[in-house]
Amino acid sequence: MNGKMNGNRMMTGARALWSAAALLCLLLAFVAILPGQASAQSSVRLDPVQTQSPTGGAVPGDVLGVTSDADYWRAVRGGVNGNVSIPDKKAGTLIQSEGEAWRSLRNGPLSLYASWAMLATIVLLALFYAIRGRVRIGAGPSTQTITRFKAMERFGHWMLAISFVVLGLTGLNVLYGRYVLKPLIGDGAFAFITQMGKYLHNYLAFAFMAGLLMVFVMWVKHNLPDRTDVKWVLQGGGLFSSKYHPPAKKFNAGQKVIFWLVIVGGVSLSVSGWALMFPFTTHFFAGTFGKINMIFGTELPAALSVLQEQQLNSLWHSIMAIFMVCVIMAHIYIGSIGMEGAFDAMGTGEVDLNWAKEHHSIWVDEEQSKTQKAPSGGASPQPAE
Ligand code: HEM
Numbered sequence: 001m002n003g004k005m006n007g008n009r010m011m012t013g014a015r016a017l018w019s020a021a022a023l024l025c026l027l028l029a030f031v032a033i034l035p036g037q038a039s040a041q042s043s044v045r046l047d048p049v050q051t052q053s054p055t056g057g058a059v060p061g062d063v064l065g066v067t068s069d070a071d072y073w074r075a076v077r078g079g080v081n082g083n084v085s086i087p088d089k090k091a092g093t094l095i096q097s098e099g100e101a102w103r104s105l106r107n108g109p110l111s112l113y114a115s116w117a118m119l120a121t122i123v124l125l126a127l128f129y130a131i132r133g134r135v136r137i138g139a140g141p142s143t144q145t146i147t148r149f150k151a152m153e154r155f156g157h158w159m160l161a162i163s164f165v166v167l168g169l170t171g172l173n174v175l176y177g178r179y180v181l182k183p184l185i186g187d188g189a190f191a192f193i194t195q196m197g198k199y200l201h202n203y204l205a206f207a208f209m210a211g212l213l214m215v216f217v218m219w220v221k222h223n224l225p226d227r228t229d230v231k232w233v234l235q236g237g238g239l240f241s242s243k244y245h246p247p248a249k250k251f252n253a254g255q256k257v258i259f260w261l262v263i264v265g266g267v268s269l270s271v272s273g274w275a276l277m278f279p280f281t282t283h284f285f286a287g288t289f290g291k292i293n294m295i296f297g298t299e300l301p302a303a304l305s306v307l308q309e310q311q312l313n314s315l316w317h318s319i320m321a322i323f324m325v326c327v328i329m330a331h332i333y334i335g336s337i338g339m340e341g342a343f344d345a346m347g348t349g350e351v352d353l354n355w356a357k358e359h360h361s362i363w364v365d366e367e368q369s370k371t372q373k374a375p376s377g378g379a380s381p382q383p384a385e
Pocket of ligand 1: 148165254256258331332335336344
């Protein structure tokens with residue numbers, strides 16, 4: 001009987017011991033899981049070294065190790081990269097603070113100063129027109145014309161020009177459309193136009209690049225600077241005299257400046273536009289900053305994330321585009337209403353002989369001496385219709 005009682009007592013003691021052990025295990029498991037749960041609110045795991053408290057202070061009870069919630073989220077807000085197991089490693093950055101800086105720069109000062117620059121260009125051109133008037137052919141129109149640009153040259157120019165104008169308008173719509181166009185035409189029409197504009201912008205970029213290449217190949221040899229340019233510049237291009245224009249070859253110094261601005265600006269626009277069209281594949285800015293640092297000893301950030309690269313590309317593309325729009329507005333002015341006889345060069349390709357002698361006297365001499373050597377050549381002056 002006694003033995004039975006002893007056995008029962010032992011059984012009860014063992015059960016109590018097992019229960020206590022199980023409770024302890026549960027408690028231990030709970031304590032082990034708790035900090036894990038706190039930091040696993042997202043699937044992004046931050047590098048503990050990056051998120052350590054700057055003061056080294058521990059949170060009471062060490063629930064979060066040495067990292068408090070505030071430090072943790074401060075690090076996240078500061079753009080600290082975590083690790084993710086999915087292929088898109090960019091998802092490891094929960095908050096990219098530069099995105100906010102990019103947005104406020106683009107929608108703030110950039111948009112504002114860009115609109116001032118374009119307005120100032122228009123005002124200056126209008127003032128120039130009001131003061132100088134149309135640049136007339138001093139000797140009056142002649143009865144003869146001379147071939148200025150062949151069909152292929154005009155084709156290249158117009159491919160470049162038309163694509164630029166459409167790219168410019170659709171690009172400006174992305175920057176200003178919601179403030180200027182949307183209130184005028186309504187949400188639906190604006191959404192439709194903007195979406196069509198985006199397709200046009202993407203596809204016409206290739207026509208622009210092709211036109212740029214054509215124009216470069218056809219005209220680069222006529223745009224190398226030489227001594228005549230110095231004379232032309234010193235005499236102000238004859239822009240303020242209706243009688244005298246300094247001698248010039250196929251292109252005068254002013255046109256050469258436009259040519260090189262179009263080429264360099266066009267390449268810069270194309271490269272930054274390409275990076276925007278195929279995002280996260282280029283490192284132009286990190287590479288450029290690195291070289292600038294090497295040459296000038298500056299400390300520009302040479303290690304940039306792909307997102308930062310995109311933001312810089314976007315800002316640079318807008319700045320270059322606005323600059324080019326201003327330059328091209330001046331070019332369009334002088335190639336159309338600003339100068340009598342200029343448009344024909346790109347219209348029919350035939351220009352008035354007196355116009356050519358006034359603006360490109362050396363070129364006319366060269367062309368005429370060529371035709372004297374070969375009388376059946378295509379550059380001979382033609383009677384005007
Ligand atoms: C859309 C209106 C445009 C008009 C009416 C126009 C007109 C002209 C004319 C008449 C010329 C020949 C000047 C001469 O005989 O020497 C010319 C040349 C030229 N155009 Fe245009 N153009 C326009 C747009 C553009 C655009 C958008 C670009 C480039 C993005 C461009 C780039 C050039 C270049 C590089 C030259 C040769 C250099 C020069 O003459 O300045 N044009 N243009």
